[in-house]
Amino acid sequence: MEKVVNLCKRRGFVYPGSEIYGGLGSSLDYGPLGVELKRNVKEAWWREIVTGRDDVVGLDAAVIMHPRVWEASGHLAGFTDPLVDCKGCKQRFRADQVAGARCPECGGELTEARQFNLMFKTFVGPVEDTAHVAYLRPETAQSMFVNFRNVLETSRLKLPFGIGQIGRSFRNEITPGNFLFRTREFEQMELEFFVRPGEDEQWYDYWRHARFEWYVRLGIARDRLRLRPHAGDELAHYAKGCVDVEYAFPFGWSELEGIANRTDFDLKRHSEYSGKDLTYFDEERRERYFPYVIEPAAGADRSTLAFLVDAYDEDEVEGEARIVLRLHPRLAPYKAAVFPLLRKDGQPERARRIYDTLRRHFPVDYDQAGSIGRRYRRQDEVGTPFGITVDHDTMKDGTVTLRDRDAMTQVRLPEDRLVEELGARIERP
Numbered sequence: 001m002e003k004v005v006n007l008c009k010r011r012g013f014v015y016p017g018s019e020i021y022g023g024l025g026s027s028l029d030y031g032p033l034g035v036e037l038k039r040n041v042k043e044a045w046w047r048e049i050v051t052g053r054d055d056v057v058g059l060d061a062a063v064i065m066h067p068r069v070w071e072a073s074g075h076l077a078g079f080t081d082p083l084v085d086c087k088g089c090k091q092r093f094r095a096d097q098v099a100g101a102r103c104p105e106c107g108g109e110l111t112e113a114r115q116f117n118l119m120f121k122t123f124v125g126p127v128e129d130t131a132h133v134a135y136l137r138p139e140t141a142q143s144m145f146v147n148f149r150n151v152l153e154t155s156r157l158k159l160p161f162g163i164g165q166i167g168r169s170f171r172n173e174i175t176p177g178n179f180l181f182r183t184r185e186f187e188q189m190e191l192e193f194f195v196r197p198g199e200d201e202q203w204y205d206y207w208r209h210a211r212f213e214w215y216v217r218l219g220i221a222r223d224r225l226r227l228r229p230h231a232g233d234e235l236a237h238y239a240k241g242c243v244d245v246e247y248a249f250p251f252g253w254s255e256l257e258g259i260a261n262r263t264d265f266d267l268k269r270h271s272e273y274s275g276k277d278l279t280y281f282d283e284e285r286r287e288r289y290f291p292y293v294i295e296p297a298a299g300a301d302r303s304t305l306a307f308l309v310d311a312y313d314e315d316e317v318e319g320e321a322r323i324v325l326r327l328h329p330r331l332a333p334y335k336a337a338v339f340p341l342l343r344k345d346g347q348p349e350r351a352r353r354i355y356d357t358l359r360r361h362f363p364v365d366y367d368q369a370g371s372i373g374r375r376y377r378r379q380d381e382v383g384t385p386f387g388i389t390v391d392h393d394t395m396k397d398g399t400v401t402l403r404d405r406d407a408m409t410q411v412r413l414p415e416d417r418l419v420e421e422l423g424a425r426i427e428r429p
């Protein structure tokens with residue numbers, strides 16, 4: 001874990017937030033390479049869940065919603081963690097995360113647990129009174145229920161169908177930590193898939209399987225992933241069933257995504273609290289009902305962390321240690337890097353031209369500093385899957401070498417075939 005954190009800082013994936021002011025709790029900033037990686041994760045999700053399907057549409061809703069939303073959803077009353085204070089060192093802990101009745105830091109006595117609501121509170125407008133209290137959303141899900149009617153009326157979709165959304169959520173976590181794993185502000189990738197009651201179990205199975213396989217297809221080792229069903233007492237108040245996709249992080253098996261059968265709880269509650277009819281009229285069955293909802297809820301930051309941890313590898317090349325991120329080409333920040341072998345004989349100019357052409361199609365890097373071995377290492381370390389080298393032969397016949405990060409094999413091909421060849425290799429299944 002420490003190696004991944006160091007690499008992230010050193011190569012500009014993730015920085016400590018507000019660092020020049022000494023940092024701020026677990027706030028983290030994505031640097032130039034991190035922002036590309038995370039965008040690619042989100043893009044892979046969006047393509048799989050929204051644009052790649054004909055039964056799901058997207059949404060991008062406001063972070064601050066009407067406060068009644070959180071009454072209806074149950075968050076105002078129940079989105080709490082049990083908080084304990086140490087009477088000695090004054091540190092705070094989640095009661096369910098400390099073993100025994102003593103402080104895990106100093107052994108001091110702990111207070112009784114009290115419920116702490118995780119929603120960030122703010123005020124809308126200049127008046128700071130209770131009438132103007134609002135909350136930053138702790139999940140993106142509710143806006144999809146609140147917009148159910150709008151989507152239904154404007155899209156002409158019929159059950160089963162889904163609404164997908166990627167966006168920021170906020171939770172005032174008592175104990176954030178483990179780098180990107182738990183922060184107070186993070187991005188979620190959530191799908192609310194509306195189905196006929198009675199068909200919910202089969203869709204719950206479908207989505208469990210589909211979501212697990214998504215991580216595998218993007219390169220995560222199957223044996224470091226598992227599906228863990230929630231025990232009865234662990235189930236949220238709205239859920240009939242829930243299973244977590246967990247990854248074997250260096251700090252233990254931990255949740256990447258939860259897939260829940262939320263039943264008709266949310267639509268019913270929002271109907272009740274808003275006074276608006278959120279039922280669905282099923283023309284085939286000639287009946288009106290509240291659809292059931294299957295929700296795969298993933299975290300963009302947690303999955304980015306899992307992809308990073310899983311891709312991290314150290315091996316040896318020609319007697320030298322190398323660090324390599326074996327990221328799937330679709331996730332890699334740069335798809336290729338272009339190198340002139342020598343800094344003379346017109347090679348840099350030729351390499352620049354290739355770089356300029358490729359850059360119109362993919363994010364690509366250019367590097368002419370240091371030995372070619374050093375340049376390969378620098379790209380290996382940030383997961384660039386392909387290296388393109390312009391050499392003496394390029395100047396004669398227009399061919400370049402294409403090196404594969406993992407196999408470390410090289411092939412020669414005409415430079416005008418690069419766009420097509422890279423395109424095919426990036427999309428590898």
Ligand code: ATP
Pocket residue numbers: 139171173180181182183184185186187188255256257258297298299300301302303
């Ligand atoms: P946990 O039990 O770890 O607090 P949760 O079960 O409360 O998570 P959900 O409410 O199911 O999480 O949220 C769905 C997804 O959102 C999680 O699987 C995770 O990927 C992401 N997520 C939730 N809280 C955080 C957080 N504090 N930091 C980063 N990602 C988060």
